[in-house]
Amino acid sequence: MRLTLERRRWIWAYLFLAVPLVFFLWIRIGPTLFAFWMSLHQWDPIALDRPFIGLDNFRAILDDEVFWKAFRNTWVYVLVGVPAGLLFSLLVALGLQRLMHFVGFYRVLYFIPYITSLVAVGWVWRWMYTPNGLFNDVLSRLGLPQSGFLGDPATAIYAIIATTVWQGLGFQIVIFLAGLESIPGDYLDAASVDGATSWQSFRDIVLPLLNPTIVFLVITGVISNLQVFTQIRSMSSAGTGGPLDSTISVVLYVYQAAFQSLPSEMGYAAAMMVVLFVVILLITVLQLKFLTRGAYD
């Protein structure tokens, strides 16, 4: 009797899981394996013949200068964008935490960019960055030299990163505020009774206790910056990662190879995606290993 009851519950569980399981196998896991398989072929969706070429796509990546340019740029997006975002959002969160009034109003101000479409705001920033646009007007009024911003290969990538940081700031602030709220006020009171300066209690109490929050934000930030695409397509000249490939990212280059080049090089694009996938996997594992270690020292 008891066994049948348990069995019946098993059946319920499998019944509830049936549709989601089909989904994951069909839409997620199958296509992942298919991407690996495609990366070993010369794959043009129009051609009837899609020959197996082994690791030739991966070998071609090694000699592809644009890929390496895109790879380096992607790291610039990560290594400049993530720390800048964390620094600004932590500063703002520490400030907001001290406010007694208008907290909701202030949070709304900082959060609005996060909910808006990156395509739309990308174009708004592009408009502010134009040679005769707002930023250059302000610069010249202040007597400073004008900048090419998105038109100058030396500055374009940083102009895009600024937009990315601005857009993501609200999310990071809210997560930091939640992290700060979870720090018991007693700890800080005790420290100030013992004569700790606010810098000391920040360094020795707040920062270590914020570790899980920082780990979460670093990992999500790194992953999203490794996949940067939308803002480059909206903001770079002609949306192709220019000028002179100075802003092109791996995902944008993959998109071009798969969907914009003639003939389409989907196999090659899949191979590049596999490389990025392996990088993301390694980085995530390394981050989890090193960043969480500090919490238990």
Place this chain on the structure above:
Amino acid sequence: MTSETLPHAKPDAVMEQNETTRLAASTVVQQKDWRRPVARFLLYLILLIGGLGMVFPFVWMVASSLKNASDIYSLSLIPPDPTLANYREVLNETPFARWFFNSLVVALITTASVAFFDSLVGYVLAKFRFPGRTVIFLLMLSTLMVPTEMLVIPWFVMSINLGWTDSYWGIMFPGVISAFGIFLMRQFFMGVPNDLIDAARIDGFSEFRIFWKIALPLVKPALAALCIFTFLGNWNAYIWPLIVVRSEEMRTLPVGIAFFSSEAGSAFHLIMAAAAMATVPVIIVFVIFQRQIIKGIALTGVKG
């Protein structure tokens, strides 16, 4: 001021010392008393300037969208000759309303689907014991490791073969169930007491009714957070709709705006009108529900 707290003649030396320390302490407090409001005022001011800087691009967007083509480079914050002509032109030249509708359909259906399936799966994984549970959980979780951007290529091949391009299903299918949401809901369902579920079983509730009527209401905050994230993510999604949609009519808002803007080139008065129509309604909805939305997003950071 200080003279009031000055000690009078005290015979006891210890008392004297106590008074001196108290005096010293009170001076510090008093010093802080005038410094604190100033510091606090400065903090409010700096954060306000920063916050206005954050929303300034939207102010500039709206201001530019109200200008004539000839005034667009005047760079004044207030349009010299405000006009709605740009909005009219965007609406006349593009199926803008259709794009808006498409985005709404895609985001709403996806959110409903994610809310239902993710909470059901999260509940089963948290509260049922059955053979293969761990394997199924890990299988679903492992898909989080694979970035969506990697899958767009196989998804595109699949959509061509199955005739899914240019359809709502084609835009939606990658997102109708989310592994992140399953993980989130499972975390929260674990906190639901087993006694409650067993009591309902004894009362003769069916398994689905226990989930729907007893467990789900207890994790409403997490469910709300998941809905907000899913809606925003699908409303703003770009790369996949860009690939799977071929016809102008089936574009979602971000895809439509991207095509319109790159065709408009340097007609920024029109581009800003399009951007304003895409962002301002979202901002209004956000401001109305800001408390719930921000709380929900903070929640995922804590448990997610």
